[in-house]
Amino acid sequence: MAPAPLDLRSWSERAGLEGVRDVRAITTGRSGSAVASVRTSTGTVVVKVTTDPGQLARARREVAVLGHLAGHPVPLAPTVRGTVVGADGVAVALEQAAPLPPAGRLSAGDWQAIAALVAAVHLAPAPPGLSEVPGASGLPLVLAHGDCHLDNMVRDGSGRVLLVDWQDARRGDGLDDLVFAWQRAEFEGAHPPREEMTATYAAARGLDGAALAPLLDAAELRLLRENWPPFLAMGDESGRTVLARRLAALTSAGREA
Missing domain, CATH: 3.90.1200.10 (Aminoglycoside phosphotransferase (APH), C-terminal lobe)
Structure with a gap:
């Protein structure tokens, strides 16, 4: 089950985003992840949250890969602005594109x-x-x-x-x-x-x-x-x-x- 809209704000703050002003759900993917556009004090980012226990391993893999690619000289993915990897779920905040x-x-x-x-x-x-x-x-x-x-x-x-x-x-x-x-x-x-x-x-x-x-x-x-x-x-x-x-x-x- 995808998180409720209020949970998305909480997850955004847990990911280290500051001055969260507006959270707008974009879509819920087939994997059960919720995706939202989040306005912060420094700009707009996209936050993806996964709480389905059956999908957490895949979500953790994504965070690991994005972190690895952050050091690559050629950008292959949007810049990571924050992450959460917890027992209750995984979230990743990406620069909006x-x-x-x-x-x-x-x-x-x-x-x-x-x-x-x-x-x-x-x-x-x-x-x-x-x-x-x-x-x-x-x-x-x-x-x-x-x-x-x-x-x-x-x-x-x-x-x-x-x-x-x-x-x-x-x-x-x-x-x-x-x-x-x-x-x-x-x-x-x-x-x-x-x-x-x-x-x-x-x-x-x-x-x-x-x-x-x-x-x-x-x-x-x-x-x-x-x-x-x-x-x-x-x-x-x-x-x-x-x-x-x-x-x-x-x-x-x-x-x-």
Whole structure:
């Protein structure tokens, strides 16, 4: 159960925010976390609070990852303004950033920035203690976001694209991050420039783009078969048709995982 609005003020103060003036609930995610916009004496921040006992391990993981990334020279997530890690719940306060436009309104430059961001995540040192989910690609294990889609991306005041919601962070080959961003966007009717993004991503990671393409196909096929079925009912028929056609194209090309 998500905390009541009054609890959000208390959690904000526990996180060390000073002069809390206004707390406005934004949303309650599927994980049971409550998210609020909080005005303080020094500006507006976003506070995320998790109290569901079954989700606390994931919330603690997010706080640990965000703390680790705070020392990284390239910003990958919004700046942390305060945290609480307690037996009764976990809270993290982040510098406010703007959501990205809908997928269909992103420019070619936006998509390239997303590809560069995903590559930068995979080049960052992973914090200790993350679970390992090796892929079949044979690529080295890297820090992977684990839930990489446009709803978990924001733009900071300088225009830089950053990732939020790090509760599913892990060590893996990273390919699911790029593939899932494509799939979610296409499910919503957008057309991300896959080839150009693959080239940007491969160059940043020092990989051969031509050799990477079939590995991305294999990762995509696996996600379509294993991850998507429970979520297909959430979209409209056009989205399901897009994924069905992609699945048919991958299997007919003989790219069985």
